[in-house]
Amino acid sequence: MEIINNEALSQCIREAVRAELQEHFRTGSTLPPQEERLLSKQELAAELGVSLVTLTDWMKKGLPFLRLHKRVYFKKSEVLKIMTTKIKD
Structure with missing residues (x-):
């Protein structure tokens, strides 16, 4: 016994x-902001173009x-934030 047909269900x-x-586009996204991915020393050094020794310093x-x-x-955002503040000083 079929309660609802496939076409009606699809509709x-x-x-x-x-x-x-x-509703989503009218009110904007209600999802919580995605957490920032953490970078390892190797990943951050590669992104900044510095050596691991420099990063440790x-x-x-x-x-x-x-x-x-x-x-x-x-956290890349924290690193960039402190680097830009230090440059301005």
């Missing part, structure tokens, strides 16, 4: 998706980093 889904998309001078289970990670 119902299309209308629901259309309504959700219209910068860490000693106050470059912000996180230590997780004996590993060091960086």
